[in-house]
Amino acid sequence: MPVITFFNTLGRSMEEFKPLVPGKVGFYGCGPTVYNYAHIGNLRTYVFEDILVRSLRRFGLDVTHVMNITDVGHLSGDDDSGEDKMLRSAKERGQSVLQIASYYTDAFFADTERLGIARPDVVCKATEHVQDMIRLIRRIEAGGYTYSAGGNLYFDVSKFPRYGELANLRLEELKAGARIEVDENKKNPQDFVLWFTKSKFENQALIWDSPWGRGYPGWHVECSAMSMKYLGESFDIHAGGVDHIPVHHTNEIAQSEAATGKPWVRYWLHAEFLVMDKGKMSKSKGNFITLQNLLDGGFEALDYRYFCLGGHYRSQLSFSDDAMAQARASRKAMLEKFLDLRTHAGTAEVPNRSRLHAGVLARLERFDKLLAEDLAVPRALAELWGLLKDPSLPPADVVAAALDMDTVLGIGLAGARREEKSLSDEERSKIQALVDRRTEAKKAKNWAEADALRQELKDLGIVLEDGPRGTVWKQLKA
RNA sequence: GGCGCCGUACCCAAGUGGUAAGGGAGAGGUCUGCAAAACCUUUAUGCAUCGGUUCAAUUCCGAUCGGCGCCUCCA
16 A cells, blocks of 8 residues: 555645544545535536545545535525526425425436446435534533524634634634625624524524524534534544635534544545636536536536546646547547457456556556555546557556556446447348448449448448458447 | 635646656548548647746746635535
């Protein structure tokens, strides 16, 4: 197992990764708020987390991956037009907020599944853990970190000296209210609500009884409560998008450590944004794209995954139709190359790792080393290309190693097929008959007829390739 | 106002104090009746600009220009 290093947002430096319990990793990844479809920017982060989990497992670590589903707290407050439409149509169908949440949760996992993202070991819904949150809030309250105002229970950041450490925040320099009105109940602008009994939204749909009155939990508390429930009061890795650093994760740390008095998370990993021409993808700017949009545009889900692998997780990645098409072309070429090698490998026995050709093994080792260096996935991908393109390596060994690498990358080598859709035997024999007729015409040097038959097949969606071993046909990509 | 990131060929994108990965696209070639595929070759004396440090900078420092993110729910 190589030495694993990660760039820890807490401290902003590369650190060797050493799990709290040797051989085991507790990992919490911030999940979706399920009131709308995930867009491809969101999904980039989940691809990153998937690569993280798969890499750790590759290195022999026993990972427990926990992900929350935020299905409370933000369902009635956002007035994005697209969402309103969804809510309205849901209302027309007589559905509850929970049904909406359920719908988008299913949609989310349908997307991640198509992207080959492994399902977390624990998926926990906020609405099913309100009692855990209440218990956690009571501990925070017992420590004297809270105050009540205007019907809400607030966390008092002035009681937590290390507040803002993760984000390098210095409270006195923040310009509170620069972009949003300050809640007049707060002693400090950074204070945040642990429990609402007075919603700023009219129609909060879900409410619970609590020691502070009937209401609902603040957003940040769910991650603290659920992560501790499943991973313990201290655990190894917490990941999410960079946007969470200054507020969400900062607040999570404050309340978690206020409750337990212990260090909470040891390594913080944050994924940068996918950006479009005009900046990040966001609903309010009306420039967000879903995975389904890409599928409708003729891309495969794994083309998008491949696209994500082209950039390092800590760098912004520029999305465009052109860049996406490039990723598709690149992945297609890679699958073709792989299929060629698999054909050449024929029935040769696939060697296990210990018996691989030295040159292949060397590449595999470099691949592992790159992953271990803060997930240098773009370079790991280049290593896979180098492996596939090196003519000096035995095909069977290359195929074995490529499949091995793909257990982390997830580009879909194992499932690669030449044919796009299944054809009936009847269709096959028809095509073969035409191909045979053309072969006869070619033998007779009757080029006109041969070309006519080529065109006829092309109209059927079949392209021909004359090679040294005769003519092979393929389906034209739809 | 504060915090932070980025600017690498036509495009996406790695990377390092010692002379620019990979992919896409383009060009030329081999092969081919045609075509495709494949393969080979090729495309930044250059890494926004200007200074500085250094034997040596794309890589460190400073300034400038440009772009982006966060400080509000947001991956």
